[in-house]
Amino acid sequence: MRRGAKGAVLEVRALSVEFSTARGPLKALRNVDLDVPAGSVVGVVGESGSGKSTLAGAVMRLLAENTRITAGEVRFEGRDLLRASNAEMRAIRGERISMVFQDPMTSLNPVLSIGTQMVDIQYRRDRSREEKNARAVEMLRRVGIPDAERRMAHYPHQFSGGMRQRVAIAMALETEPALLIADEPTTALDATLEVQIIHRLKDLQRSEGCAILFISHHLGVIAELCDYVVVMYGGEVVERGTVRDIFHRPGHPYTEKLLECDPARIADRSRDLPTIPGDVPDLVALPRGCVFAPRCAKAVDVCGRDAPPDVWLEEGHEAKCHLAAKAGGGAASGFEGGAASGAGPRAGAGAASGTAAESGAGEGAGAGTRTASGGAPA
């Protein structure tokens, strides 16, 4: 994905989030950079605990009480949401950014009819009640709910799980937002429904023209729907690129493992479901060096010692890995020195986008040799 690209509707820069726990601060997100270009679909993929949902919560500023955003920016339509007042934030929620949640069984109010909830969220619109009703019915039709008019009077428990998630999508798109955040919207549904919902979402995204930040741990869904992919692990972005980059030329060992473990890919080859050995890292007491190193089959000495830089692989494709840098060959040793000299991930990240932009003309030649830290003076 192009960072710093013109027309990005959402730009997340160096975002760090902590949870206060009994054992001390849990560093749920560290230095996360992310762009969502207008009108595109960006997938965020990772295991549970990788910080995907925290990222969504931080963008919406809807985090649990024990959560603190320690650093970074969330620029939406040019404005830093982390510095917006509560009233400004509320004006954006549901109007410019809306959200679809994971569990359709609990994410709708059980004692208010669908119609009431769909009319309520239009409270900012200068419309008559009939117009608001009509808009709600129209949206229900567009997400494929039969008999929409009658269904308006029904309560959430009268809908099936798949239908409820359609209602949630209808609500999210009702106010024509610039950005839709979908936090594992299909995880609670079975596979057939999942496909239906994804297709519907894709159609709607095209017709409405909004950008989508799509969070999932399901690679198949990501491949189906997204233009760009961000891979998260242990609260960091470990790789980013276009869907094609990530699925065909993964640059990070974690991404490779994720692809190997995807049931859709391996179903016909082996009976045992491969898994990534080891546990997700303890984000209170982070390991030195690379967060993935303890589970990484390819880890070498440097991985346990130094934090890896963002390595430029090709236009818009980066991986946070020492090995990706080595793969390029010659520059590897020089790079190691650079990383050891203490360029932080933040500086590294900034430099990486700079490098990518500069080298636009020389794209394709000597991919991977230009490393982020290498080009980062400060």
Place this chain on the structure above:
Amino acid sequence: MWLYLCKRVVLGAVIVVVAVSLLYSMIHLVPGDPVKIVLGPRASPELQAAIHEKLGLNDPLPVQILNFLGNVATGDLGVDVFKNRPVADIVLEQLPHTVVLVVTGIGWAMLLGIPLGCASAIHRNSVLDRIAGVLSVSCIAIPSFVVAIYAVMLFAVTLKWLPAIGAGERGNLASQAWHLVLPAFAVGLSWVGYLARLVRASMLEILGEAHVRTARAFGLPERTIVLKYVLRLAILPTITLLGMGIGILISSAVFAEIVFARPGVGRLIFDAVSTRNYPVVMGAVLITTVLFVVSTTLSDLINALVDPRLRSEE
């Protein structure tokens, strides 16, 4: 839901039947002839026999209970031997006084307790929440008759703001309302605590649910979220509590009626106990028990009306 409600109604009816039988057999199994208790030891044997015959006390107990149940079903609760009037009339005459007291008491408690619970939940762990918490517990702990006496001492005797006894002039609504203030205060005080605590707890639970996060994600104003999206759910256990609480309310009303020398079922039963007028005692107990059963069933019905999930259940 209809099935469920039918079950509730039938269960309520069964409880009333068992209660009636229990009370009736209790009175007649206790050593000592109730007729002698009523008439006194010096009543002539002929009179005693006549009353026995009149009350049907010569039949075996199960027959007596069945007869009595039959009578109760037709609204006949027996006859007050002293006044020679139907017990049902006497009790129903006094019931409105008690109902007014109970409704006023619970009314002001709701007006104060529910917002207090809401505020405590929204500003959790604040100074307000902590003070409200201690006050709620204290309100619940202190028995209503002590509250009543201390209230008389403070507001009627010492400060002379409010009248201590009586129900006010007949036909003068302002005076009656004025006389209702202290008794209603005494009856309702503990309910401020009950309601505040319950509403706080259930609000906190609901505020943590996923659909509230959805409402926030759509930028709904906090006021709409609290009043329309959260309170509507948080109020459900309160309705159940109120339905169950009618028993406690009636008990407090008995004390309030005696302390404040007001008419009502409590006063009636108190006088009847003092004179061992057991048909009246039994009638009063029965009617208040029926009131309890009706109010719990009613609260289930209201719950079902407010909660669409219950409404569509099988």
Place this chain on the structure above:
Amino acid sequence: MAVTTTAAATPALENLGAWTAFRRSIGRVVREPLGALGLFMVVLIVGSAIGADWLAPFDPNKIDIRAKLEPPSVEHLLGTDQLGRDIFSRVLVGGQIALKVSLVAIGAALAVGLVLGLIAGFGPRWLDHGLVLLFDTVRSFPTVMFALALITLLGPSLETVVVVVVVTQIPIYARMVRTQTLALRSAEFIMAERVMGAGFFRILAVHILPNVIGPLLILASMDIPFVITIEAGLSFLGMGVRPPTPSWGTILNDGYSFLYNTPWPAIAGGLPVIITTLGFTFLGESLRDVFDPKLRKDV
């Protein structure tokens, strides 16, 4: 044999753990201002009730008409009543009576409730249903109304108060025992023992009782202020303790009659009731906070 030894040894170990846990939780209760206040109030009330015979400066029933309705003084800490009796002494002895009544009544209700609850939990379904219906019925009588009905039959006396408490509280204990028993009865480890031929009484003694007694005792201790309230309330109505025996309720009633002369007797009668109920409630609240890990995490 081996099984029996383990079974016998386990409760002892558990008790040791429970004792340390108890001491620790008392420590935690005392650290909270409200818990400390509650504990202090409870100790004050219980201590003064136990030591009433030594602490009371006067015979609680000694009449001295010349000294009637005196305000508090060094001699009469809480003043005197309309018959010149020392109210402080009457409050102390009244507390003793209130505590005795609640211990006897709760003990009896506990015993009967335990047996009925076990019968309902272990017995055939029809018996279970019948008993539950009976419990629900008794609980649907408003307490005071039911008490007054019983008093009509039995006459007002201390014993009647005990009967009232026993009858109204049995359903509460019985229901709890029943619920616990039903839950345990179908628990896997008990099923396994039954399959292995363990007798009814063995299961009862080894598994059910130890699990039921703890919560039951907590419930019972929370019930003490409630029973004291019933005793005081009925005595206040003149339907509990018979004069001249002192009771907080009768002191309140006497004081209420002379409220326009002097407020002291009424204040003196109400205060111990308030201290008792508040003390037990505060203590219970902070004990619950200590034992409920979910709430503890919040703080």
